[in-house]
Amino acid sequence: MLQQAWSDELDAKRIVDTYGNMLFSICLVILCNEKDAEDAVQDTFITYLTKSPTFNDPEHEKAWLITIATNRCKNMRRYNFIRKHIDINDLQLYSKNDKNHDLLDHLMRLPTKHKVVLLLYYVEGYKVDEIAKILTITTSAVKKRLQRGRELLRERYRKENEYGF
Amino acid sequence: MDFEKIKDAVTSIEMSKAMEDRIKKNIGKKKSIQVNYIRWISVACAFGILLSIMIGMPYLNKNGEIQVANFAITAYALSDDGKQFNTAITSEKATIELATEDRVGALLSISGSGANLIFTDVRLKITGEQIESITYTLSEGKFIEDVTFTSKEYVDKEWLRSEKINFITTEPGSGKYQGIKEVGSTYTVNYNEQEKHKYALAIPHDGNEVIGDDMIIKVNVKYTDGNSEQQDIVVTQESNSISLRLN
Numbered sequence: 001m002l003q004q005a006w007s008d009e010l011d012a013k014r015i016v017d018t019y020g021n022m023l024f025s026i027c028l029v030i031l032c033n034e035k036d037a038e039d040a041v042q043d044t045f046i047t048y049l050t051k052s053p054t055f056n057d058p059e060h061e062k063a064w065l066i067t068i069a070t071n072r073c074k075n076m077r078r079y080n081f082i083r084k085h086i087d088i089n090d091l092q093l094y095s096k097n098d099k100n101h102d103l104l105d106h107l108m109r110l111p112t113k114h115k116v117v118l119l120l121y122y123v124e125g126y127k128v129d130e131i132a133k134i135l136t137i138t139t140s141a142v143k144k145r146l147q148r149g150r151e152l153l154r155e156r157y158r159k160e161n162e163y164g165f
Numbered sequence: 166m167d168f169e170k171i172k173d174a175v176t177s178i179e180m181s182k183a184m185e186d187r188i189k190k191n192i193g194k195k196k197s198i199q200v201n202y203i204r205w206i207s208v209a210c211a212f213g214i215l216l217s218i219m220i221g222m223p224y225l226n227k228n229g230e231i232q233v234a235n236f237a238i239t240a241y242a243l244s245d246d247g248k249q250f251n252t253a254i255t256s257e258k259a260t261i262e263l264a265t266e267d268r269v270g271a272l273l274s275i276s277g278s279g280a281n282l283i284f285t286d287v288r289l290k291i292t293g294e295q296i297e298s299i300t301y302t303l304s305e306g307k308f309i310e311d312v313t314f315t316s317k318e319y320v321d322k323e324w325l326r327s328e329k330i331n332f333i334t335t336e337p338g339s340g341k342y343q344g345i346k347e348v349g350s351t352y353t354v355n356y357n358e359q360e361k362h363k364y365a366l367a368i369p370h371d372g373n374e375v376i377g378d379d380m381i382i383k384v385n386v387k388y389t390d391g392n393s394e395q396q397d398i399v400v401t402q403e404s405n406s407i408s409l410r411l412n
Contacts, residue, residue, distance in 0.1 A: 104174045119171075
């Protein structure tokens with residue numbers, strides 16, 4: 001029993017060290033609330049530890065965690081749609097580079113379905129067909145969301161920053 | 166617009182050390198609880214099954230059937246050869262031949278509504294522990310008692326009415342008088358005095374000795390500790406016999 005508890009503790013430490021920041025950044029951008037993001041990450045890891053799924057390779061493991069986390073975020077948004085949006089000034093608590101704060105703020109204000117696709121494509125580097133599998137949607141839907149997400153981001157950013165990127 | 170900057174912006178987000186430690190602690194704790202929970206489910210199930218068996222054992226009667234109360238009911242009657250027999254009342258039908266021939270032949274109605282009653286010699290007795298009293302209640306019909314009296318009492322109609330002796334059977338020339346005393350649709354008897362009160366069943370019929378819908382006898386037992394239990398007996402007619410079974 002003690003050996004099992006020790007093994008669990010090691011497993012918990014490993015996945016938090018490996019995937020903690022990656023999942024937290026995704027969840028924070030989707031949920032725009034640090035407490036909810038923490039809960040979503042924690043729930044994802046608990047699901048991982050209790051279900052103990054088997055993976056073919058680390059990429060498989062990562063994709064599985066992202067799927068669980070994004071689904072958890074979507075559910076949380078569905079049932080708790082009124083929430084305190086993270087203030088741009090609070091972003092410095094989580095992102096040390098001030099230059100990124102404006103972009104993060106604009107990204108967070110996008111509709112969830114668009115920002116999830118942008119995150120998976122630009123941040124995690126997944127291809128369109130891989131995103132389609134993770135989100136269980138068609139590749140054409142992924143392409144449309146990518147395109148619309150880029151347009152919205154460009155448009156919103158342009159409105160506030162006349163110089164653009 | 167350089168969308169590749171999204172990666173730099175998002176990957177710059179990091180959890181605080183306090184948050185990271187909190188998550189590690191919480192998920193480790195929840196995992197341990199989950200493991201123990203699953204383990205304890207099995208233990209709880211095993212314990213539950215054992216408890217069910219222990220609780221259920223006293224509720225099995227000698228035939229291995231589920232007994233719903235802590236007392237047993239036995240029906241007594243006279244068989245065709247005049248010998249008394251008894252049968253335990255269970256959820257299975259106990260069929261008892263009606264022994265009404267001697268009484269009905271010379272039945273004299275004094276008064277009352279007994280014209281449509283089948284007088285049986287079926288009696289009930291309860292056995293159990295720590296029982297103080299038993300109350301029987303009929304949904305239809307009456308409890309009756311066979312009584313004997315003298316010729317002097319026989320002519321005293323007021324006395325017969327006060328004693329609720331509504332039916333008299335006579336044995337011509339014997340000088341002995343027997344009557345059927347109406348006890349009522351309910352009566353209570355002390356457990357230790359059951360032998361003193363030999364009350365039998367009188368079942369209503371439609372005029373052609375066919376009894377109506379199922380008749381219920383409620384048997385309520387009061388224990389010495391103040392608790393009580395009840396079992397219901399269903400009485401049905403089958404040809405020239407009646408069947409008793411627990412409801």
